[in-house]
Structures are given as C-alpha cells and as structure tokens.
Amino acid sequence: MTQAVQTLSEEPIPLGQTEQSALSKDPAPTVTPGLLRRALHPDLLRSLGLGLLSLAAGVLFWHWASATNLNVFVNFENVPGPGKVFASFLGHLETEIFYTHIRVSMQRILISYSIAAALGIGLGLIMGRSRIVRAFVMPYIEVIRPIPAVAWIPLAILMWPTEEASIIYITFLGALFPIVLNTLHGVEQTPEVLVRAAQSLGASRLAIFAHVVLPAAMPSISAGLAIGMGVSWFSLLAGEIISGQYGIGYFTWNAYSLINYQDIVVGMLVIGFLGTASTAAIKLLTKPLLKWQKRTR
Amino acid sequence: MLDVLKYQRPGAPRNSSGKGAIQISEASITFGRGVSAYHAVQSTSLRILPGEFVCILGPSGCGKSTLLNAIAGYVKPTTGAVSVDGVAVEKPGPDRGMVFQQYSLLPWKTVYENVSFGPRMAGASRTEAGSIANTFLGMVGLKKFGSRYPAELSGGMQQRVGIARALANYPSVLLMDEPFGALDAQTRLMMQESLLEIWAKFGTTVVFVTHDVDEAVFLADRVLIMSAAPGRIIEDLRIDLPRPRTTDSAALSEYIAARQHCLATIRSESRKAFEEQNK
Structure with a gap:
C-alpha cells in the first residue's frame, strides 16, 4: 500500500487547469478578517446604530408617556418613568442581596439548562433515528409542551422534595421541548446521500452518527439551544414564584406583592437583559461548530 | 485471468490485482408489493471483468441507477444475486467506491478530511490517512485545496474530490452514478479525460x-x-476505440459508428415503448 502511494505521488497528473486558473483570478479570502475589522463593518455598524436609536426612542416615549400620565386605552398613570426605574436600579446595585438574586437565578438556569440540553439533544437524536422511540415519546411531547410553566407550580411543589428541585424542574421543562424538537427536525433533515456516502466509505453505524447525523443536525440543534435558553428564562420567572427567598423572578414577584412598581420594571428588565445575554452566549458557543456553514455563504 | 488477457488492448490499463470482477445472476429488483409494485429492473444477468470500464446507458428512470445501487449494496435484488469477486454483496462497503451525482461530500469536513475519512474508518492512523489523502488529492490536482470546505469549490472540483475520496480506499470497483451529469459541457469533457x-x-x-x-x-x-x-x-456493445482516448477520438469513424448504433438502438427501443403505451 505504501509503495503504491509513493509511485502515485511521484507523478501527479495536472488536472483541471482551466478551473483552477479561473479560481485564482478571483481568490476567496483566505485570511479571515480580524474581530475588530468585522465589528466595524459598515453594515453591522449601521444596524447597531439603528438598534440603539430605536431603543432610545422607546425610552423617550416611555418617559414622555409616564411624565404626561398618558391615558389612551393603555394607561401610563401608575407606570414609573425610566428615571425612577433607573434610580431604583442604581440603588439596588449598592445592595448585596440584588447580586444574590441574580447569582441564584443564573445558577438555576445553568443547572436546568444543562440537563435540558443533554437530555434534549440525546432524546432528539435517538428519536430522529428510531421510528419506534419517536412513536413512543412523541405523544408526551405533544401533550406536555403546550402546558405553560405557571400551570406546573402546584404539581411541581407536590411532586418534588424541595422548592429548589421544583423550580429547576419547571425551568428545565421550558428549555427541553425546543431543544428536543429542533434536534429531531435536524436529524430528519440529514441528506440520505451523505449517509450512503459514509456507508460506502466503510463507516460503522456509530461513526455515521458522529460524522454525518450529528453535524448535519447541528445548525438545527444550535437554533434549538438558543430558543431553549430564552424559554428557560421565562419559565424560571414562573418557577421562582415558589421560592421564598432568592432569585430575580422572586425579586420581581415580591416587588409586585409589595406594590413596588419601580422594582417590578427593574426585575423585568434584568430578566430581559440576562435572557438576551445568555442566548447570545449560547450562539457564540455553538458558532465554532458551524464554521463550515459560515463559509458556504 | 484468461478473460482479462483476451480483452487486453494496447493502451488499456493493467489490472495487476485481478480484482473487481462483478457477477450479476438473474437479478430482478421490484419496489413495493401487490398492485403498487414497481419493477425497476427485470431479470438481468451480467459479467464484468476485472479492470473493465463499463457504461450503463439508458433513459432517465430506466433502472440503471437501481442496478448500480444493487452492486453498491444499497438495494437488495428481489430475486437473483449480485457478487463481487465471488463474494455476495450484502451491504455497502469500501471495496466498492461510490461517486454520486452531486453534493455528496460531507459539508462540515474539509476537502482533506473528506478524502482521509475512508482510510480513517479502515483504521489507518491520522498520519497514514493524511498521506493517502494528499496522494489522491494530488492525483486529481487539488492538493492545494485541502483546507477548503466543499461549498467553496466549483461543482467539477467537488466531483474530483468525490473521486479521490472513493479511490482513497483502494476499491476494486468504482461505481459512478451520473457523476458529471450536473456539470457544464466544458467541465464535463475535461472530467471525462481526467477520469x-x-x-x-x-x-x-x-x-x-x-x-x-x-x-x-x-x-x-x-x-x-x-x-x-x-x-x-x-x-452489450463493445467499443474498440484505441486508448488513450482524447477529445480527438470523437472524430474517429469507429466512434461515430458506435455512437450512431447506440442512438439507433435507443430510438427503436423508445418507439417500441411508445407503441406499447398506445395500444
């Protein structure tokens, strides 16, 4: 075998000259532009600028509506203005408990989301490759998926030994379904010709799973992971209603009980921000796995 | 072996291993059952000798790909048998390299990784598989493109990678399913000569x-x-054009005669089919 390799490599046949020269005239960028250069790309700058402009306009409207006690069907009379909310937010930044709320919530997200991701991807992959497993599991997904997280609160309290476990269960459930369904969808999208090609190259069933099915499903899986992260945050809020002490959801719910309007908005915005940030983090983490796709465009 | 010598002509390649004999015995292939049964291939017997270059020519949907898939091991014949070098075909394997019409490279692997995939699956070390990949990429003139992803290459280049990938397993049989069908005319001619x-x-x-x-x-x-x-x-038409063949071969009278003969056969066959339908 080695000898054959050597004799062959001695006489490479120059093929496809026309195609190559055509390609070298218009070379694809081999050096990927630096992060900074990409960040300063005019298109990106423009959309970033528009985004900021839109947010600023929103805050301005909010300020105006609450300052003038706007009451046109939607009533802003009791809505605290952005100034009040921001002042309240700055005040909370001084307190240690505010950070504890955030830390506890992030911990819960991390645990529930990790379990949901592992179980969701695993289950989705197996369901995608086995009709029997899919037929068996699908009814549960169809029935349980539409149940909102809040509706789970009483049962979760009854079923799980601790409050913490109930909260994690509710959060986990929120993240699970988008991950399972997207993974399943991704596996179903695997082109059959690629499976056949791998078979004819001597790949075992396991190797086909690792080298063909999983990467083919990867774009869909990463979409499911990003959606799941968002859903897990709003499930967390429902779950933390149970909690007697900590969590940003508890903070928000507690502010509502105490009729502390500024803090409700602070809680809401913090959840929104954390949700967005963690979804962005997931996208960033899965990006290297999809670099082949990026180059396609 | 004797059969091989009998058909050996000047310019034809030497097949020193003597491997790659294909035997199809009264194979028929039917999809589905009962009323909806579709007969793709009618009882077919065929012998292909080691080192032979055989083209299966026919209109779309005539079952030629199905027959190829039976040799590859993707389709089991409903009746009859298919064997390669005396071993019955059970499932796809690296001894029968497959080149598909298009888009069959793994898009998430680089060109280099695609070609070394087969040797890796066969248990070769990373370095071994790498040197095999480089050899075959050199052979199809794409050594420089190893680190590219398939989507960055033209259709013709992708098919050359496909050929290199199939050959990297040192198959005794190379099965090609309309591999140049999706290419433009000029690229196709070039690819034919390369092949x-x-x-x-x-x-x-x-x-x-x-x-x-x-x-x-x-x-x-x-x-x-x-x-x-x-x-x-x-x-079953023998083409006795001298080798090596180039684009000039198309001007030879043998070429023109063979071409006319094929066209006439296909035409009379399709007329027959047409009359059958209108009975």
Whole structure:
C-alpha cells in the first residue's frame, strides 16, 4: 500500500487547469478578517446604530408617556418613568442581596439548562433515528409542551422534595421541548446521500452518527439551544414564584406583592437583559461548530 | 485471468490485482408489493471483468441507477444475486467506491478530511490517512485545496474530490452514478479525460451510469444499453476505440459508428415503448 502511494505521488497528473486558473483570478479570502475589522463593518455598524436609536426612542416615549400620565386605552398613570426605574436600579446595585438574586437565578438556569440540553439533544437524536422511540415519546411531547410553566407550580411543589428541585424542574421543562424538537427536525433533515456516502466509505453505524447525523443536525440543534435558553428564562420567572427567598423572578414577584412598581420594571428588565445575554452566549458557543456553514455563504 | 488477457488492448490499463470482477445472476429488483409494485429492473444477468470500464446507458428512470445501487449494496435484488469477486454483496462497503451525482461530500469536513475519512474508518492512523489523502488529492490536482470546505469549490472540483475520496480506499470497483451529469459541457469533457487518466493508472473496474450517449462511447470498453422501465439490458456493445482516448477520438469513424448504433438502438427501443403505451 505504501509503495503504491509513493509511485502515485511521484507523478501527479495536472488536472483541471482551466478551473483552477479561473479560481485564482478571483481568490476567496483566505485570511479571515480580524474581530475588530468585522465589528466595524459598515453594515453591522449601521444596524447597531439603528438598534440603539430605536431603543432610545422607546425610552423617550416611555418617559414622555409616564411624565404626561398618558391615558389612551393603555394607561401610563401608575407606570414609573425610566428615571425612577433607573434610580431604583442604581440603588439596588449598592445592595448585596440584588447580586444574590441574580447569582441564584443564573445558577438555576445553568443547572436546568444543562440537563435540558443533554437530555434534549440525546432524546432528539435517538428519536430522529428510531421510528419506534419517536412513536413512543412523541405523544408526551405533544401533550406536555403546550402546558405553560405557571400551570406546573402546584404539581411541581407536590411532586418534588424541595422548592429548589421544583423550580429547576419547571425551568428545565421550558428549555427541553425546543431543544428536543429542533434536534429531531435536524436529524430528519440529514441528506440520505451523505449517509450512503459514509456507508460506502466503510463507516460503522456509530461513526455515521458522529460524522454525518450529528453535524448535519447541528445548525438545527444550535437554533434549538438558543430558543431553549430564552424559554428557560421565562419559565424560571414562573418557577421562582415558589421560592421564598432568592432569585430575580422572586425579586420581581415580591416587588409586585409589595406594590413596588419601580422594582417590578427593574426585575423585568434584568430578566430581559440576562435572557438576551445568555442566548447570545449560547450562539457564540455553538458558532465554532458551524464554521463550515459560515463559509458556504 | 484468461478473460482479462483476451480483452487486453494496447493502451488499456493493467489490472495487476485481478480484482473487481462483478457477477450479476438473474437479478430482478421490484419496489413495493401487490398492485403498487414497481419493477425497476427485470431479470438481468451480467459479467464484468476485472479492470473493465463499463457504461450503463439508458433513459432517465430506466433502472440503471437501481442496478448500480444493487452492486453498491444499497438495494437488495428481489430475486437473483449480485457478487463481487465471488463474494455476495450484502451491504455497502469500501471495496466498492461510490461517486454520486452531486453534493455528496460531507459539508462540515474539509476537502482533506473528506478524502482521509475512508482510510480513517479502515483504521489507518491520522498520519497514514493524511498521506493517502494528499496522494489522491494530488492525483486529481487539488492538493492545494485541502483546507477548503466543499461549498467553496466549483461543482467539477467537488466531483474530483468525490473521486479521490472513493479511490482513497483502494476499491476494486468504482461505481459512478451520473457523476458529471450536473456539470457544464466544458467541465464535463475535461472530467471525462481526467477520469480516463486516473483509471489508466489504477485499472480498477469502473461501472459508470449515464444517459449521455457521447459520454458512454467516449469512456467505455463496453456500453450496456438499458430499456425503459422495467429496465433490462438490450444490448452489450463493445467499443474498440484505441486508448488513450482524447477529445480527438470523437472524430474517429469507429466512434461515430458506435455512437450512431447506440442512438439507433435507443430510438427503436423508445418507439417500441411508445407503441406499447398506445395500444
């Protein structure tokens, strides 16, 4: 075998000259532009600028509506203005408990989301490759998926030994379904010709799973992971209603009980921000796995 | 072995291993059952010798790809048997390299990784597989493109990678399912010549499915013409054009005669099918 390799490599046949020269005239960028250069790309700058402009306009409207006690069907009379909310937010930044709320919530997200991701991807992959497993599991997904997280609160309290476990269960459930369904969808999208090609190259069933099915499903899986992260945050809020002490959801719910309007908005915005940030983090983490796709465009 | 010597002509490749004999015995292939049964291939018997370049020529949907898939091991014949080198075909395997029509490279692997995939699966070390990959990429003139992803290459280049990938397993049979069908005319001509050069080096048996008469006559030692569905081989035509063949070969009288013969056979066959339908 080695000898054959050597004799062959001695006489490479120059093929496809026309195609190559055509390609070298218009070379694809081999050096990927630096992060900074990409960040300063005019298109990106423009959309970033528009985004900021839109947010600023929103805050301005909010300020105006609450300052003038706007009451046109939607009533802003009791809505605290952005100034009040921001002042309240700055005040909370001084307190240690505010950070504890955030830390506890992030911990819960991390645990529930990790379990949901592992179980969701695993289950989705197996369901995608086995009709029997899919037929068996699908009814549960169809029935349980539409149940909102809040509706789970009483049962979760009854079923799980601790409050913490109930909260994690509710959060986990929120993240699970988008991950399972997207993974399943991704596996179903695997082109059959690629499976056949791998078979004819001597790949075992396991190797086909690792080298063909999983990467083919990867774009869909990463979409499911990003959606799941968002859903897990709003499930967390429902779950933390149970909690007697900590969590940003508890903070928000507690502010509502105490009729502390500024803090409700602070809680809401913090959840929104954390949700967005963690979804962005997931996208960033899965990006290297999809670099082949990026180059396609 | 004697059979091989009998058909050896000047310029034809040497197949020193003597491997790659294909035997199809009264194989028929039917999809579905009962009323909805579809007869893709009618009882077909066929022998292909080691090192032969055989083109299966026929209209779309005549079952020529199905027959190829039976040799590859993707489809089990409903009756009859298919064997390669005396071993019954049970499932796809690296001894029968497969080149598909298009888009069959793994898009998430680089060109280099695609070609070294087969050797890796066969248990070669990373370095071994890498040197095999480089050899075959060099052979198809794409050594420089190893680190590219398939989507960054043109259709013709992708197909060359596909050929390199199949050959990297040192198959005894190379099965090609309309591999140049999606390419533009100029690229196709170039690819045909390239394929013949590679085959001259390797001497593996090639079974090449096409609906292009010119392609079949230009490439093959033997052209098997298939009828419309249910497919069966209606003619086994030997092409005695001298090798190596170049684009100039198309001007030879033997080429023109063979081409006309194929066209006439196909025309009379489709007329027959047409009359059958209008009875």
